[in-house]
Structures are given as C-alpha cells and as structure tokens.
Amino acid sequence: MKRLCFLGNSHVAAVRLAIGEMQEYCVAKDVEIDVFGSQRNSLRAAEIKNGVVTSSSKFVRNNFQWTSGGMSELDIGRYDEIVVLAGLSLFSSAHYQANAEVPFVSSGLADAILAHRVKEDWAINLAREIAQANRSVTVTHIGSPLISTQSPRAKKFISSYHEVGSEFGVRAKQLKTLITQKVAALGESNFRFSPPPSAALEDSGFFTEHVYCQGSVLFTPEANEEHKRDDFSHMNAKYGRLVVEHVLS
Amino acid sequence: MTSFYSDLEERAFWKTGVADKSALALADLYRKKWDIQPDWKIGTAGSCFAQHIARHMRQNGYSVLDVEPAPMGLAPELHQSFGFGMYSGRYGNLYTTRQFRQLIASAFDKDPEPYLIWEKGGRFFDVMRPNIEPAGFESREEAVLARDYHLERLRELFLTADVFVFTMGLTEAWVHRESGRVVPLAPGVVAGEDVADEYVFENFSLEDVVSEFRAAMDLLRSVRRGQDMRFLLTVSPVPLTATATGQHVLAASTYSKAVLRTAAGQLCESHDTVDYFPSFEIITNPAARGTFFAPNLRSVLKEGVDVVMKTFFAAHPPQITELGTEAEPAPARNVDDVQCDEQMLEAFGR
Numbered sequence: 001m002k003r004l005c006f007l008g009n010s011h012v013a014a015v016r017l018a019i020g021e022m023q024e025y026c027v028a029k030d031v032e033i034d035v036f037g038s039q040r041n042s043l044r045a046a047e048i049k050n051g052v053v054t055s056s057s058k059f060v061r062n063n064f065q066w067t068s069g070g071m072s073e074l075d076i077g078r079y080d081e082i083v084v085l086a087g088l089s090l091f092s093s094a095h096y097q098a099n100a101e102v103p104f105v106s107s108g109l110a111d112a113i114l115a116h117r118v119k120e121d122w123a124i125n126l127a128r129e130i131a132q133a134n135r136s137v138t139v140t141h142i143g144s145p146l147i148s149t150q151s152p153r154a155k156k157f158i159s160s161y162h163e164v165g166s167e168f169g170v171r172a173k174q175l176k177t178l179i180t181q182k183v184a185a186l187g188e189s190n191f192r193f194s195p196p197p198s199a200a201l202e203d204s205g206f207f208t209e210h211v212y213c214q215g216s217v218l219f220t221p222e223a224n225e226e227h228k229r230d231d232f233s234h235m236n237a238k239y240g241r242l243v244v245e246h247v248l249s
Numbered sequence: 250m251t252s253f254y255s256d257l258e259e260r261a262f263w264k265t266g267v268a269d270k271s272a273l274a275l276a277d278l279y280r281k282k283w284d285i286q287p288d289w290k291i292g293t294a295g296s297c298f299a300q301h302i303a304r305h306m307r308q309n310g311y312s313v314l315d316v317e318p319a320p321m322g323l324a325p326e327l328h329q330s331f332g333f334g335m336y337s338g339r340y341g342n343l344y345t346t347r348q349f350r351q352l353i354a355s356a357f358d359k360d361p362e363p364y365l366i367w368e369k370g371g372r373f374f375d376v377m378r379p380n381i382e383p384a385g386f387e388s389r390e391e392a393v394l395a396r397d398y399h400l401e402r403l404r405e406l407f408l409t410a411d412v413f414v415f416t417m418g419l420t421e422a423w424v425h426r427e428s429g430r431v432v433p434l435a436p437g438v439v440a441g442e443d444v445a446d447e448y449v450f451e452n453f454s455l456e457d458v459v460s461e462f463r464a465a466m467d468l469l470r471s472v473r474r475g476q477d478m479r480f481l482l483t484v485s486p487v488p489l490t491a492t493a494t495g496q497h498v499l500a501a502s503t504y505s506k507a508v509l510r511t512a513a514g515q516l517c518e519s520h521d522t523v524d525y526f527p528s529f530e531i532i533t534n535p536a537a538r539g540t541f542f543a544p545n546l547r548s549v550l551k552e553g554v555d556v557v558m559k560t561f562f563a564a565h566p567p568q569i570t571e572l573g574t575e576a577e578p579a580p581a582r583n584v585d586d587v588q589c590d591e592q593m594l595e596a597f598g599r
Contacts, residue, residue, distance in 0.1 A: 116323065
C-alpha cells in the first residue's frame with residue numbers, strides 16, 4: 001500500500017473534498033491518503049522535530065487535527081510521498097512577467113529568478129526540510145494552483161497569447177519550455193517540483209481552466225461555504241481529484 | 250557711467266553668481282526652456298550619471314518610461330546587474346551620441362546587420378550592452394533572441410516618449426571597423442579579446458558629437474512621422490576612468506567634457522526642443538572645492554547628486570501624488586552604486 005500525504009494551506013481543501021469522493025479509486029490504487037492543512041502562511045510556524053512536522057502554534061496543531069482526522073503532527077516516516085500544496089508554483093508565469101508583458105527570458109535570468117523564489121518561499125523551504133529530514137520519503141512541491149483563466153491577469157495573457165502574428169505567444173511558449181527544463185533541474189535526491197496536473201490547464205499551460213475554480217470551497221471542517229466569485233486562486237474538488245490522480249500517475 | 254554689464258543680474262557675475270553663493274544652493278543657475286508636463290512620458294539614456302536623474306525623476310512622480318521592466322520574480326538587488334531599472338530600456342550605458350543614434354537606427358532597421366556578439370569561455374555577450382547579462386548568454390542564438398526583443402521594445406520607447414533625458418558621457422569610443430558601430434566598452438574588458446583587431450579607437454570631435462545628435466533627432470522625427478521629441482541634455486561630471494588617446498587622462502578628460510559641454514550648448518542654442526540642465530557645472534563648480542567627489546576624485550557623492558536633483562526639481566517641481574505627498578525617495582547613492590561599464594577599465598590600471 002502507498003501512503004500519501006498532502007500538506008499545505010487553504011489549497012488542500014480541494015484535495016480533502018476530492019478524496020472524500022474517491023474511496024473506490026483509492027482502494028483500487030491501494031493508496032491511503034492523509035491531508036494536513038493550516039491557513040495562509042501559518043505553516044511558516046511549522047518546524048521539523050524528531051521526524052515530525054509540528055508547530056509551537058496551537059492554531060496550526062488544531063488545523064492539522066481537523067484536516068487529518070485527529071493527528072496534530074505529521075509523522076514524516078509514515079508516508080511514501082508528501083506533496084506540498086502551498087507557496088507559489090514555480091511553474092507560474094507570474095515570476096517572469098513584467099506587468100502584463102511576457103519578456104524574453106534568458107537562461108541566466110531564469111536561473112536568477114528561480115534561485116530567488118526558492119530562497120524566499122517558505123513553503124518550498126519547508127518541503128525541502130521535510131525531504132532532508134527523511135531521505136526515504138519522496139517530497140513533491142506542487143504549490144498553490146495556477147490562477148483561473150477568468151482572473152484579469154489570465155484574461156489579458158490569454159488574449160495576447162492567441163493574438164495572430166503576436167510574438168507574445170512565441171515567447172510564452174519559449175518561457176514554458178525554459179521553466180520546465182530549469183525547474184526539473186532543481187530537483188535533488190528525494191525532493192522534486194511538479195507542475196499542476198496538465199489536464200487542469202488551458203493551452204498556454206500557465207492558468208487553470210475556470211471550470212476547476214468554480215464552486216471552490218473554503219478551508220473549513222464543514223466545507224460548506226464557497227469562496228467569493230472573484231476568488232481565482234482556490235480550486236474545487238474536481239481539481240483536487242486531478243491533483244490526486246496526477247500524483248499517483 | 251554705464252556699461253553693457255551695468256544692468257545685468259547677479260547671476261551674470263562670478264562674485265555674486267558663484268563666489269558669494271553656497272555650492273549647495275546656486276541660485277538661478279538653471280532657467281528651463283519649457284515645463285515638463287505631468288502627462289509627458291519621459292525616456293532616459295546616457296552615461297551612468299543619467300541613472301541618478303532617471304531614478305530621482307521616477308521617485309518624484311514623473312512618468313519615466315520603462316519599456317523593459319524587471320520580471321516580478323527577480324530579486325531587487327539583481328535588477329541592476331541584469332540591466333533593469335537603469336534607464337527606460339535595457340540598453341545599459343550609452344556614452345556617446347553616435348551610439349545613441351545607432352541604437353535608434355537599429356531599432357527601426359528593417360534589414361539589420363548581423364548583431365555583434367562576443368564569445369568568452371563558452372558564454373556569449375551582446376556587444377552593444379555587454380553588462381546586461383552578468384554571466385553572458387548561454388548561446389549565440391539566445392543573445393540574438395534577447396536583442397530582437399530588446400529592439401522591439403525600444404521601438405515603443407522611441408515612438409511614445411515625449412521628452413528624452415540624455416546624459417553625454419564620453420567622446421572616446423571603440424568602433425567596429427567593418428560596420429562602423431560604436432560599442433560601449435573596449436574589446437577585451439568583458440570579452441572580445443580575440444576580435445580586438447576588428448575595432449578601432451576614435452575620439453569624437455565637437456562636429457561629430459553635434460552632427461550625430463542631430464541625426465538622432467532627425468531619425469526620431471522621421472519614425473515619429475514628423476513629431477519632434479524634446480530633449481533635456483546633461484553632461485556627466487564623472488571624469489574619464491582611462492584614456493586611449495595617449496594623452497594624460499586629466500587632459501583627455503578635460504577635452505572630452507569640454508567637447509560634450511560645447512556640443513550640448515550648441516544643440517540647446519539651436520533647437521527649441523533641446524534644453525540643457527547644468528549638472529556638470531553643479532558638481533564641478535569651484536565653490537564646491539571638489540567636495541562632491543568621492544576620495545577617488547571621480548565618483549559623485551550622494552551630497553552632490555542631491556544638489557543636482559534639488560536644482561532640477563526647483564525648476565521642474567516634483568509631481569504631487571493623489572494623496573498630496575511626494576513619493577518617498579529611495580536612499581541616494583554615489584556613482585559607485587550605479588552601473589558604469591567604464592569603471593571596469595580601472596582593473597587595467599596600475
């Protein structure tokens with residue numbers, strides 16, 4: 001049996017909802033899945049002690065408890081793979097864009113941007129520390145979802161991307177290839193970065209189809225309240241399902 | 250008894266205009282030719298001293314164009330080393346008027362000559378801006394694509410700017426023999442040792458400097474369908490790091506600055522669209538007794554830049570934000586904190 005764990009902030013809500021509807025799938029795949037989540041940046045207060053991810057913050061421990069169904073600490077060695085769903089995805093175009101423009105990004109510039117992101121992002125650092133704490137566990141950073149195609153930035157991007165004869169689309173494709181190569185090279189030992197599930201993304205690969213954003217639920221134990229209509233960063237259970245399938249594929 | 254000098258203002262006399270005045274507040278030194286309107290889009294280029302002007306104008310609410318802003322994910326401390334935020338485009342320092350004219354021409358050239366690219370240690374450098382990629386480009390193709398994009402963005406800059414602030418820096422330059430293109434840095438400093446014999450040294454004359462600038466103005470008028478661009482010229486007060494003329498560097502530097510100052514004066518006198526701002530005079534004013542220069546007698550200290558900008562904003566007041574407050578200026582720095590390619594020449598000094 002494979003033991004899989006998702007750790008993250010509010011973005012784990014989509015996966016948590018999805019696995020509630022994926023019991024048969026999990027049995028068929030012989031996989032057991034746990035979810036640990038705590039809102040926003042509260043996981044900054046997480047620390048790794050004696051092989052477990054814990055926190056001195058009661059808020060975080062309480063959140064871990066209700067999201068995981070009773071565990072206030074994440075025992076790293078209990079899992080074959082831990083997937084981190086927090087922090088900006090390294091596959092987002094946002095890091096490389098300047099205003100609405102997609103500039104030409106050289107290899108050296110991409111390296112500098114990625115190095116800065118990796119250094120500054122607490123979620124990536126947490127994922128890396130977990131990987132270092134237990135080399136027999138695979139740790140994958142997916143990060144938060146790429147924003148919805150209906151967000152203002154995405155709309156502008158997609159419009160320019162599909163403009164006939166535009167160099168924007170050419171550069172965006174070059175950027176996609178460059179990011180994929182560069183981020184793959186950042187993996188080390190049992191730690192890797194993964195893009196979000198490609199099935200959830202629109203043509204350019206930089207945004208999530210809005211169908212996976214509609215009806216996204218708030219990060220609450222009851223999961224009975226939707227995000228506001230202009231929330232383009234949280235996803236629904238359909239997206240959560242794709243993430244689970246993507247990780248297990 | 251009266252003379253031609255009897256009714257002149259205080260500013261016309263050395264004693265009352267300079268000797269009796271504080272170097273920190275030279276009254277009435279600069280009288281603007283025209284106002285910079287709040288909605289005017291401003292382009293900036295030139296030698297490294299121009300970076301101070303660009304930064305302060307931006308901080309004081311002027312609409313300074315940046316057609317190649319830094320990607321959002323790049324650490325702010327790396328912006329300068331990748332050539333971002335220095336000027337309105339990622340062209341690095343443009344020390345000579347010929348380089349400026351050639352840059353405009355290349356941006357609109359429908360059949361451009363092959364780009365000049367230097368190779369060193371398996372890395373590739375865009376010769377026209379060798380310092381915008383700290384480790385060089387990964388391949389020749391990458392350098393070409395980067396330059397294509399750069400020129401595409403510059404077309405927008407040159408077509409949309411209402412006024413261009415240009416700081417003249419040098420008369421000495423290295424010219425690619427075959428194409429006549431001026432490069433900002435001598436071959437062999439960053440790269441290009443192997444092709445050094447393809448370049449020839451040239452020290453531009455007053456006529457060269459003026460005619461190249463006029464050609465740049467004509468070119469811009471042509472691509473802008475008759476619409477003139479205004480220019481605010483300054484001359485960099487930063488002396489030459491080194492000279493290739495064979496003269497003493499002090500004499501060579503004085504010659505260079507004299508030519509540039511004269512050229513700026515001639516252009517200002519002969520074109521309504523050209524104004525001259527005396528940053529050179531403010532820094533080199535004898536009343537300052539050299540105190541605006543750092544101990545290397547070359548870099549301009551923060552205090553000097555502050556006086557320059559104070560004088561500038563006294564004539565062109567800061568654009569007030571909607572909240573009624575001026576933008577908070579970032580800490581001023583000395584010229585060592587701006588990117589000066591030619592400082593690299595110091596490495597060759599003894």
